[in-house]
Amino acid sequence: MEKQIIECVPNFSEGRNMSIIKQITNEIEAVKGVKLLDVDPGEATNRTVVTFVGSPDAVVEAAFRSVGKAAQLIDMRQHHGAHPRMGATDVLPLIPVAGITLEECAQLARTLAKRIADELGVPCYCYEAAAQTAERKNLAVCREGEYEALQQKLTTEGKQPDFMPADLQAAPGEGEAFERALRTGCTAVGARDFLIAVNYNLNTTSTRRANAIAFDVREKGRPIRENNSLTGKIIRDVNGQPLMKPGTLKCTKAIGWFIDEYGIAQVSMNMTNLAVTPLHVAFDEVCRCAQNRGVRVTGTEIVGLIPKKTLIDAGKYFLEKQQRSVGIPEEDLIHMAIKSMGLDDLKPFNPREKVIEYMLEDAQTAGKKQLVDLTVKGFAEETSRESPAPGGGTISAYMGALGAALGTMVANLSSHKRGWDDRWQEFSRWADKGQQIMTELLHLVDEDTEAFNRIMAAFGMPKGTDEEKAARNAAIQDATLYATQVPLLTMKASYRAFDICRAMAAEGNPNSVSDAGVGALAARAAVLGAGLNVRINAASLADKEEASRLVAEADALVEKACEAEKEVMDIVEKKIAGM
Numbered sequence: 207m208e209k210q211i212i213e214c215v216p217n218f219s220e221g222r223n224m225s226i227i228k229q230i231t232n233e234i235e236a237v238k239g240v241k242l243l244d245v246d247p248g249e250a251t252n253r254t255v256v257t258f259v260g261s262p263d264a265v266v267e268a269a270f271r272s273v274g275k276a277a278q279l280i281d282m283r284q285h286h287g288a289h290p291r292m293g294a295t296d297v298l299p300l301i302p303v304a305g306i307t308l309e310e311c312a313q314l315a316r317t318l319a320k321r322i323a324d325e326l327g328v329p330c331y332c333y334e335a336a337a338q339t340a341e342r343k344n345l346a347v348c349r350e351g352e353y354e355a356l357q358q359k360l361t362t363e364g365k366q367p368d369f370m371p372a373d374l375q376a377a378p379g380e381g382e383a384f385e386r387a388l389r390t391g392c393t394a395v396g397a398r399d400f401l402i403a404v405n406y407n408l409n410t411t412s413t414r415r416a417n418a419i420a421f422d423v424r425e426k427g428r429p430i431r432e433n434n435s436l437t438g439k440i441i442r443d444v445n446g447q448p449l450m451k452p453g454t455l456k457c458t459k460a461i462g463w464f465i466d467e468y469g470i471a472q473v474s475m476n477m478t479n480l481a482v483t484p485l486h487v488a489f490d491e492v493c494r495c496a497q498n499r500g501v502r503v504t505g506t507e508i509v510g511l512i513p514k515k516t517l518i519d520a521g522k523y524f525l526e527k528q529q530r531s532v533g534i535p536e537e538d539l540i541h542m543a544i545k546s547m548g549l550d551d552l553k554p555f556n557p558r559e560k561v562i563e564y565m566l567e568d569a570q571t572a573g574k575k576q577l578v579d580l581t582v583k584g585f586a587e588e589t590s591r592e593s594p595a596p597g598g599g600t601i602s603a604y605m606g607a608l609g610a611a612l613g614t615m616v617a618n619l620s621s622h623k624r625g626w627d628d629r630w631q632e633f634s635r636w637a638d639k640g641q642q643i644m645t646e647l648l649h650l651v652d653e654d655t656e657a658f659n660r661i662m663a664a665f666g667m668p669k670g671t672d673e674e675k676a677a678r679n680a681a682i683q684d685a686t687l688y689a690t691q692v693p694l695l696t697m698k699a700s701y702r703a704f705d706i707c708r709a710m711a712a713e714g715n716p717n718s719v720s721d722a723g724v725g726a727l728a729a730r731a732a733v734l735g736a737g738l739n740v741r742i743n744a745a746s747l748a749d750k751e752e753a754s755r756l757v758a759e760a761d762a763l764v765e766k767a768c769e770a771e772k773e774v775m776d777i778v779e780k781k782i783a784g785m
Contacts, residue, residue: 210305211563212314213259213400214269217296218276219285219391221247221254226279231256233271239264241569243511243562252287253296257511259303259566262310266318269298273393274326282353282391292353293391297345299334300397303513303562311397312336319395323369327386329360330369333396338368348394356391360384367392399479402516403509405465405472406492407551409502416462416471422495423488424460424475427452454491457482468552472507480513486520489547505551514563517543529630531621533614533637536645577652599654599693599739606700606732607647612725613706614640620714633714640706646699647732650692654739657692660685686746690756693739697763700732704770711777716785723778726771733767736760 220226227247235242240260247254258268273295280294298318300311315336322328331348332338341347351359359365361379373383408416421428429448432438441449453460457479464471473492477483493503514536521539522532524546532539540557549555558564577596580588585604589596614637620626621633664681668674704726711722740760744753 209563210262211259211303211566212262212265212306212311213257213301213303213562214265214298215255215257215301216269216272216298217291218254218256218272218280219252219282219287219291219294219296220276220280221252221287222249227254229279230254230272230275233275234258234268237264237268237271240268241566243565248287248289250287251289252285253289253291259562262306262314265300266314269300269318270321270326273298273322273328277326277328277390281389283388285353290349290352291391292349292356293328293393295328295393296349296391297333298393298395300336300395301400302397303400304515308335308397308399315395315397319369319393322393322395323367323371326390327371327374327383328390329367329371329374329387329392331392331394332368333394335397335399336395342368345394345396353391356388359392360387399481400513402477402480402485402512403475404477404485404488405474405507405509406489406496406503407468407505407507407548408471408473408496409504410471411464411469413462413464413471415499415501416464416473418462418499419492419495419501420460420462420473420475422453422498423455423473423491424453424458425456426450426459454495455483455488458488470504480516484519484523485512485516486523486543486547489520503548505548507552508549508555508560511562511565512560514540514561517557517561520547526634529627531618531630531634531637533617533621533634533639533641535641577655578648595655595658596651597655597658598735599658599689599696600651602693602700602732602735602739603647603650603654603696605728605735606696606703607644607651609700609725609728609732610640610644610647610703610706612721612728613703613710614644616710616714616718616722616725617706619718620710623715636706636709640703643699643702643706647696650696650699654692654696657685657689661689683748686743687749687752690740690743690747690753693736693743694756694760696736697733697740697760697767700729700736701763701767701770703729703732704767704774708770708774708777711774711781716781719778719781723775726774726778730767730771734764737764 218227218230224247227245231242231245234240234256240258242258244257245254258265260268276294282294285291300315302308302311312335316332319330319332323330331342333345333348334343337343357379360374366378370378371383373381374387377383410416427450429440430451431440443449458475458477460473460475462471462473475488477485477488489506496503517540518536520543524542525532544550544555558568577585577588577600589601617633617637617640621630621637661682664678664685667678667681669678707722707725707729711719714722737760741757744757747753
């Protein structure tokens with residue numbers, strides 16, 4: 207299952223006092239599972255934009271704590287700045303990055319807004335996807351009149367925030383709750399799609415040409431002129447507004463400009479809904495429109511960070527255009543995206559510094575030794591040492607990964623086999639499936655060792671009192687159950703590798719049939735090996751009914767794996783004999 211990741215980009219009404227800003231960001235960094243990505247203070251706006259990511263629960267908790275600290279430190283009665291604002295924490299959007307929908311983020315935002323009002327006493331509006339009324343989807347509607355209109359809005363029905371503290375609802379224009387609200391202001395809590403800021407590099411210095419391309423593609427388009435000429439009078443509606451000819455890309459905003467640093471013009475674009483217009487689609491369309499105007503796109507510049515899925519989807523898109531298999535490692539897909547869109551045109555593009563998931567992953571694993579990061583030699587040597595982990599469960603997961611990898615290799619070879627061009631999609635689908643199984647099993651390599659470490663940690667808990675003994679025993683049982691469930695997951699994932707090996711033995715490149723056979727042998731060893739771990743760990747479970755259920759499930763998988771391996775090997779032997 208894909209890990210859930212969300213981004214939060216709160217704007218705090220303080221951009222000059224770095225001590226206050228640091229106290230707020232300290233609250234964010236104190237939450238485990240959160241990575242602070244950027245802190246951008248502005249002196250003229252007297253506003254700081256903060257960006258952090260993590261799991262939904264962790265991000266929501268960090269957001270709550272940061273709002274609380276801002277409410278303590280920022281007095282809106284003394285605030286002045288160039289940017290519109292209405293609260294110490296002015297806006298607080300939650301943004302889906304991976305494994306979570308916009309609507310799920312919207313629900314989190316509403317729950318967070320209620321908690322902020324109830325526990326911190328800060329009134330909250332809900333905007334964009336989290337809005338509870340259609341007009342409040344627009345942030346400007348929520349922030350109408352800014353902070354200066356707060357007193358009137360708190361006491362006017364229809365203007366009041368969506369969530370107000372109980373004591374403020376009871377006396378919206380007087381008392382301690384009202385004074386508190388005047389000090390903290392209101393916060394707009396919302397949910398919106400991830401926004402990518404991207405610049406397309408052009409082989410021209412002409413801002414005019416860049417703007418023309420931008421108008422071709424941006425959703426707003428360009429004004430319609432009389433006789434459809436470039437210089438004719440703009441046609442307007444009855445309200446005096448220009449009639450517009452829409453551009454070709456939905457959910458995009460774009461302009462053209464010249465960059466002195468690079469000596470080139472660019473089409474600068476904000477992409478507000480990647481599900482509607484993905485990056486690779488926008489790239490190809492900008493290239494097409496540029497070519498129509500005698501201009502070439504030489505590369506792409508990503509401003510800020512980007513979700514991994516955006517690059518994975520792009521890599522697959524460009525491979526499919528070449529009729530190549532998409533079932534290749536994630537690193538290779540991202541490399542394909544980088545080269546296809548020229549992400550390294552102006553400067554090196556390092557995915558570890560630009561992809562949100564990688565930055566979060568690196569932060570969470572900093573200082574931790576991951577088995578999957580070892581060399582083959584290092585992995586074998588680590589296994590051979592006297593420490594009990596990594597052990598049989600870890601090795602079983604790795605054997606399963608190798609089995610899936612071999613089946614995937616045959617699929618990729620078959621996809622690119624001369625004379626089989628009309629079958630590339632068939633084999634690409636198998637290879638893509640194989641990559642998913644392999645990735646799952648590589649995760650289980652470290653997860654199995656982590657499960658063992660949990661048991662050791664539970665045994666190390668204090669046992670001096672009856673309460674400590676009870677807590678220790680409960681922890682041991684929880685860890686043992688987990689250590690039984692993990693190898694069962696390994697068994698299930700490894701068993702799925704037989705589908706690929708069987709298909710590749712029967713339909714794949716005949717010159718690689720032995721590789722499919724070895725893949726089946728590795729998958730069988732993985733299922734049987736992980737099954738041993740299920741049985742030995744289940745024996746220590748106090749819940750014998752659950753233990754029996756887990757063992758029975760494991761035994762059934764062992765039986766099915768033996769049958770599947772024999773089926774694949776029969777195909778392999780017949781193919782080899784017929785050569």
